Amino acid sequence: MKLAYWPGCVSRGFTTELHGSTALVAERLGIELVTLDRASCCGAGVIAEHNQELADTLNARTFALAQQTGLGMMNICSTCQGAQSECQQRLDADSAYRAHINEALSDEGIEYVKDKNGWENKNFLWVLVEDYGLDKLKAKVTRPLGGLRVGPFYGCYIVRPKHRLGYEKYPERDLYLEQVIEALGGEVVDYDGARKCCGFPIVTMNRDTSLRQAGTHIGDALDQGADCLVTPCPLCHLNLDMQQPEAAKLVNRDLGLAVLHLPQLVGLALGAAPKELGMNRHIASTDWVGERLTGVPA
Amino acid sequence: MAEAETSTAVSENGAAAAPVAETEQYTLKVRRFSPESGQGPYWQEFDVELDPTLSVLDALLQFKDREDGSLSVRCSCRAAICGSCGVKINGQSTLACLTQIGEAHEFANRAAGTSGSPDAPKEAVAESSPALTSGSEPIVVEPMGNMPVIKDLVTDMESTHWKKMRRVTPWLLDDGDPPERERIVPPDSMVDITQTIACIQCGACVSSCLSMEADPDFIGPAALAKAYRFVGDPRDVESKERLYDLAQDPHGIYDCTHCFACIDACPKGVAPMDQIMRLRRLAGEQEIVDRNNGHNHEAAFVKIIEKKGTLDESLLLQESYAPGVKGKLIPKPSAIKGLLGSIPTAVRGIRSGKMRSLPKLIPGVHHKLPGDSQEHVKRIFGHAEEHRTELNLYITGEEDELAEPDEDKTSPPEASREPKENQ
Numbered sequence: 159m160k161l162a163y164w165p166g167c168v169s170r171g172f173t174t175e176l177h178g179s180t181a182l183v184a185e186r187l188g189i190e191l192v193t194l195d196r197a198s199c200c201g202a203g204v205i206a207e208h209n210q211e212l213a214d215t216l217n218a219r220t221f222a223l224a225q226q227t228g229l230g231m232m233n234i235c236s237t238c239q240g241a242q243s244e245c246q247q248r249l250d251a252d253s254a255y256r257a258h259i260n261e262a263l264s265d266e267g268i269e270y271v272k273d274k275n276g277w278e279n280k281n282f283l284w285v286l287v288e289d290y291g292l293d294k295l296k297a298k299v300t301r302p303l304g305g306l307r308v309g310p311f312y313g314c315y316i317v318r319p320k321h322r323l324g325y326e327k328y329p330e331r332d333l334y335l336e337q338v339i340e341a342l343g344g345e346v347v348d349y350d351g352a353r354k355c356c357g358f359p360i361v362t363m364n365r366d367t368s369l370r371q372a373g374t375h376i377g378d379a380l381d382q383g384a385d386c387l388v389t390p391c392p393l394c395h396l397n398l399d400m401q402q403p404e405a406a407k408l409v410n411r412d413l414g415l416a417v418l419h420l421p422q423l424v425g426l427a428l429g430a431a432p433k434e435l436g437m438n439r440h441i442a443s444t445d446w447v448g449e450r451l452t453g454v455p456a
Numbered sequence: 457m458a459e460a461e462t463s464t465a466v467s468e469n470g471a472a473a474a475p476v477a478e479t480e481q482y483t484l485k486v487r488r489f490s491p492e493s494g495q496g497p498y499w500q501e502f503d504v505e506l507d508p509t510l511s512v513l514d515a516l517l518q519f520k521d522r523e524d525g526s527l528s529v530r531c532s533c534r535a536a537i538c539g540s541c542g543v544k545i546n547g548q549s550t551l552a553c554l555t556q557i558g559e560a561h562e563f564a565n566r567a568a569g570t571s572g573s574p575d576a577p578k579e580a581v582a583e584s585s586p587a588l589t590s591g592s593e594p595i596v597v598e599p600m601g602n603m604p605v606i607k608d609l610v611t612d613m614e615s616t617h618w619k620k621m622r623r624v625t626p627w628l629l630d631d632g633d634p635p636e637r638e639r640i641v642p643p644d645s646m647v648d649i650t651q652t653i654a655c656i657q658c659g660a661c662v663s664s665c666l667s668m669e670a671d672p673d674f675i676g677p678a679a680l681a682k683a684y685r686f687v688g689d690p691r692d693v694e695s696k697e698r699l700y701d702l703a704q705d706p707h708g709i710y711d712c713t714h715c716f717a718c719i720d721a722c723p724k725g726v727a728p729m730d731q732i733m734r735l736r737r738l739a740g741e742q743e744i745v746d747r748n749n750g751h752n753h754e755a756a757f758v759k760i761i762e763k764k765g766t767l768d769e770s771l772l773l774q775e776s777y778a779p780g781v782k783g784k785l786i787p788k789p790s791a792i793k794g795l796l797g798s799i800p801t802a803v804r805g806i807r808s809g810k811m812r813s814l815p816k817l818i819p820g821v822h823h824k825l826p827g828d829s830q831e832h833v834k835r836i837f838g839h840a841e842e843h844r845t846e847l848n849l850y851i852t853g854e855e856d857e858l859a860e861p862d863e864d865k866t867s868p869p870e871a872s873r874e875p876k877e878n879q
Contacts, residue, residue, distance in 0.1 A: 167766040167767035167769070168767070168769070170766070171766075171767060171768075171769045171816065172769050172805065172810055172811065172816065173810070174810075195825075195826060196825055196826060196827065196829040197825075197829075198761060198765040198766060198825060198829075198833050199761045199765065199766050199767050201761070202757075202767075203714045203733075204753070204754055204757045204758070205757065205758055205761065206733065207733045207736045207737055207740070207754060208737065208740055208754050208755075208757075208758045209737070209758075209840055209841060209844050210737075210844075210845070210846045210847065211840040211843055211844055211845040211846070212758075212836070212837065212840035212841065212844075214840075214847075215836045215839065215840050216761070216833065216836060219832070219833075219836065240716075247849070248847045248849065250854070251847070251849055251852070251853075251854035251855070252847060252852060252854070252855060255845070255847050258843075258845065261839075262835070262836050262839035262840065263836075265832065265835060266832045314666075314713070314714070314715040314716055314717075315714075315716070318715065318716035318717060318719065318720050319716045319719040319720050319727075320720055329566070330566070333566075333567075354666050354669075354715075355666040355667070355713045355715035355717075357667075357670065357713055358713070359713045359714050360667075360710065360711060360712070360713050362749050362753050362773070362776040362777065362794065363710040363711070363748045363749055363750050363753060364671065364706060364707075364710065364711050364748060365794070365797060366671070367667060367670045367671040367674070367711060367713075368670075368713070370670040370671075371666065371667075371669070371670045371713070374669075374670065400801060400804070400805060400810065401801055403800070403801075403804065404800065404801060438808075438809070439808055439809045439810050440808065440810075441804050441805070441808055441810070
């Protein structure tokens with residue numbers, strides 16, 4: 159399997175362990191990734207909030223660069239998925255608008271072409287379940303997660319709104335994390351926050367509201383006995399992990415719950431060492447998860 | 457009443473009815489609460505027999521009619537017009553009259569098929585696999601969220617809906633002098649606000665709002681969508697004052713996390729979050745600098761992408777709180793407080809190795825896109841900032857399928873995906 163790969167900004171910024179663990183896991187799974195290093199930020203909803211046409215054009219350029227490779231496109235960020243799907247929906251909905259946007263790409267000699275079957279840009283989570291397949295993934299597992307209790311945390315942008323995220327074609331997309339956790343031998347923790355908001359987008363505007371959301375969900379997962387959370391979204395990771403000590407103050411309780419990126423969880427089950435997966439770069443300690451699986455302190 | 461009695465009527469004189477609807481048995485699990493009882497809330501499970509195409513409201517009314525008249529549920533039109541029967545079904549805020557019981561049942565089974573919670577906010581999907589209908593998971597019905605419960609499924613919408621609605625001055629502020637005849641407005645200028653006019657005040661979006669869960673003072677999706685209805689109205693003369701007020705309020709437009717919950721909850725396609733983003737867009741265009749750093753954050757983000765192509769997080773953090781530290785402006789006290797507040801996080805970031813590299817430590821060192829890509833991105837900014845086109849699919853629909861005759865003719869045009877039932 160070969161895919162055009164959009165890593166996003168945060169995976170190469172504050173969460174480099176995500177970009178690194180994706181590369182490692184893709185190689186072990188036999189997925190070849192062609193990085194779209196000329197593409198720009200998806201806008202994370204913020205550019206669309208400033209100027210919708212601007213966000214649509216920047217993402218049309220990314221899609222066009224991916225289409226030039228002749229491959230399907232993969233991202234590793236719920237927010238990229240949501241922001242890009244929103245732009246794609248508008249581009250696919252109106253040919254006159256698409257032509258207007260493509261005009262801005264003509265200098266570079268590229269264009270976004272609508273595919274009548276729907277051109278697909280998929281998060282790694284969707285690729286794993288829909289294209290790679292859970293059976294094939296299971297067959298690759300060399301170190302089953304041995305009952306590790308994992309709480310899924312999706313990120314809003316990958317579960318809502320349903321009408322633009324392909325749920326007509328793939329109705330179980332909001333259950334994939336659970337399916338992957340089970341395929342890797344882990345145990346799913348059922349808690350209230352799995353599909354709620356981490357609060358990250360307003361962390362610089364209303365810090366209390368933002369971090370109270372993160373803190374509440376981590377607390378709920380702990381109350382249900384979670385050993386860790388797993389998320390396909392690096393922005394969620396910033397609020398859930400990087401800001402966890404601050405979130406703990408706001409919800410007035412000790413937290414200290416490891417938050418793994420999706421490729422890290424997959425990597426552990428494929429036998430990779432926690433350190434290879436960058437798990438030592440987290441704020442909330444991941445030692446317990448690593449020790450439990452490998453028997454070796456991280 | 458009428459629907460609730462249909463199934464008995466059919467069984468008595470079934471011969472008369474030509475296509476007799478087949479009823480099925482469903483289990484409902486309803487959150488009950490009666491303040492006078494002195495007891496806390498509790499779950500009650502009961503069975504109903506209904507045609508799968510009838511609604512969850514029909515099921516509740518059948519139970520109320522035949523088994524327990526004490527169940528309280530608010531309803532009136534049963535046709536998704538009056539907005540009275542807002543509830544949560546399987547965790548999803550919606551109207552009880554608009555949710556078919558067969559779909560709600562399929563959904564409850566699908567969610568229970570894995571370890572996912574049936575209470576998790578997921579909505580019924582029309583084309584679920586038929587195999588899933590054979591499960592026997594109960595359909596969970598609760599009162600709306602983010603509101604005090606008066607009794608059973610009836611909530612008090614005063615404090616979290618109507619009060620906030622009044623907060624945004626939900627009437628037209630015109631220039632004061634009544635015209636001799638009507639005010640003439642070009643139709644095009646009103647098109648933009650038709651989406652918000654479709655609101656039926658059911659409160660489903662308020663019930664679903666994840667920011668309001670964390671901040672009960674958040675003005676919220678319904679009231680902010682209503683605010684856009686007047687901000688976008690060309691007859692309103694206080695649009696800028698409205699925007700200023702909503703941007704400055706710490707619980708205003710910058711308190712929305714873009715979680716999309718209100719978009720999925722709204723039964724009328726109002727997409728309240730999209731309206732909040734329009735309010736932000738207009739506040740940005742009017743250069744309203746708010747004390748919540750909303751405008752600064754947006755302006756800094758956009759500027760960084762124009763210059764670097766990808767996000768320089770350190771620079772974004774600095775510029776969001778304190779724009780112009782490197783040059784002219786002196787940051788406001790609130791901005792300094794925000795910046796100081798993020799220092800412990802930065803220190804931890806450096807210690808863990810997360811932020812231990814030059815571009816992450818020093819704002820502005822972040823690299824540009826390779827080759828001539830940065831130039832192309834810059835040109836895109838020039839093009840888009842010149843037009844600022846805003847395509848609203850609620851208004852235009854998805855018309856491509858109609859326009860391109862070589863498309864697959866067997867599938868119906870999907871122009872109706874964005875609901876248009878506001879007339």
